[in-house]
Amino acid sequence: MERTTIDLWVGIFAAAGAAALFGLALKVGNFNSATMGETYSVTGAFENIGSLKPRAPVKSAGVVVGRVDNIRFDPETYEALVTVKVDKRYPFPKDTFANIYTAGLLGEQYIGLEAGGDEKMLQNGDKFSKTQDAVVLEKMISQFLYSKASESNDTKEAD
Amino acid sequence: MNDNIVEIDNLSFGYKNRLLHKGINMKFPRGKVVAIMGGSGSGKTTLLRLIGGQLRPVGGEVRVTGQVVHKQNRKGLQALRRKMGMLFQQGALFTDLSVYENVAFPIREHTDLPESMIRDLVMMKLNAVGLRGARDLQATELSGGMARRVALARAVALDPSIVMYDEPFAGLDPISMAVTCNLIRRLNDALGATSIIVTHDVQEVFAFADYVYFVADGVVAAEGAPEELRKSVLPFVHQFVHGEVDGPVPFHYAAPDYRQDILRSPNV
């Protein structure tokens, strides 16, 4: 076969392969949100993070603004230290509230940010001053049962 | 300067513990056509591979232009091989290339000549073997004799000073055979090269070789110019030259006594 024909076919093949890779990245995958460009990281201490995992989304007003970078255990305070990376385009005030929420009743857990009113903005390496732990379903149920039980006891005593 | 371009000195070679060559001595003077003859399996082709450095001898040495082949490093071996051209038994043309590209292959690999000059060289070599008209054919489209001639053109593409032929006449019709004989002699004289021909076709080689070695049982059994050998009274040479069935070279492969062999029951 002619060398030019071979070159042409190989060119088509390489272009198609590259297009498929791009297609996978853009159309099938979340290349857009994964490459958030520049980020800054902020750490928060939680008493209980439930089943939060690295790479879980960080949302504010329902919009993904960052991702959980890593989760460590602090052996001195016995708390979980969660570092999140937030897109540089979205600065948050110093007193931003970090909560661990669950998507739906049994869905994956994510961090929700509620902006405070501070003039100063969070910088790279800062800490969230206010955090709220994950709601653990078992705890809630046992609390509920306990309060029900004590309620009925109360009514008995009142009789 | 030594007058022998290739010298084989007390060479031994073998696989495992069976020695194929047991101390072979040969000399190949410049500009001559020398034939190595012997029965099938006498290690003739292996000798060519030893000269080309594709195999390492067990003992002794092969010297090409005074240099010991098996003591060369990769570079030295490449340099020696560039002085050699080899015609393989079935031609060994590259089946994915055309006739033209096959002949151009060694030129492209070893020189940076411009395309026009490569073309001239290839045409010259193909013309010498009478196949200039077949240049656009694929190697797979050639008959055996044509393939052998193209391979010859390729072997001499870089004007080697040693050309080795491995069974150049095997399986050729009488016309191709005559053509090939003629070509070998003409190319040898035109290039001023030394030709080493491995073969068992006695009559063809005797017609044009300058010197002949007979190899048997791992040693040189006889040597000399064709006329001398034709008159030789050595039983081995006589048998070989005249193609007799039995003689010093037995018809039978070494085997136990026939009668005993037959009478032996199979389950022993």
Place this chain on the structure above:
Amino acid sequence: MFSAVANVLRGIGHRVVDNLWRFGASMRFFLYVLIYSGESFRRLHLTIREIYFTGVLSLIIILVSAFFVGMVLALQGYNTLQRYGSSEAIGVLVALSLVRELGPVVTALLFAGRAGTAITAEIGLMKATEQLSAMEMMAVSPVARVVAPRFWAGVFSMPLLAALFSMVGVLGGYLVAVPLIGVDAGAFWSQMQASVDFREDIVNGVIKSVVFGIACTFIALFEGFDAPPTAEGVSRATTRTVVNSSLAVLGLDFVMTSFMIVA
């Protein structure tokens, strides 16, 4: 009795030594291929020619298989997912299975069958017809001229083929899920995009296919180069190429997947 046991043991020992020897030989061969690789880049047209034979000529079988695999995945996935009322997740299922596993693995298996056998048979025949010997006698290294270009062509082609496989598979899945079954097109794509991670899924898939490319092409080349120069030897080598490549691909896939999931 004792001699029977000894014979069995000797047989095992012989096979172990044999295989170890072959493995060592293959590693030395691999080293040679790497050392002589410069040639295949300096004379790129040699490699491009091989990309045509290994990559372009494998396209048809890869694309057709991908299309059917994608369609079957969608059908099977829908069947299961709708029981849990989450048939929109079908896009995720199709895309993740293709990008993470089926794309690289099935492509590599098909590649071994289509291109690998061709490489082994070609090199085996070149050896049997003394073409490699002839090249050596012309002071041209067969590893540099014949083996290295084929190696790099295979390593280059495999990830592209795998990417095409995944992409066409997703399209096949889309055609079954959306027009045929009636899953919402928006949900199909958006759920897929939300769950398929670029780094974790797509890049890992590409890494896998590069490794498979190295393994499959190398095995094909080694078996061809190592084949006894007879018709039987070449045919056996071709069979070994398919068997060894498939085992290597599946084994490597397990190892790599476990590392990727843990990391």
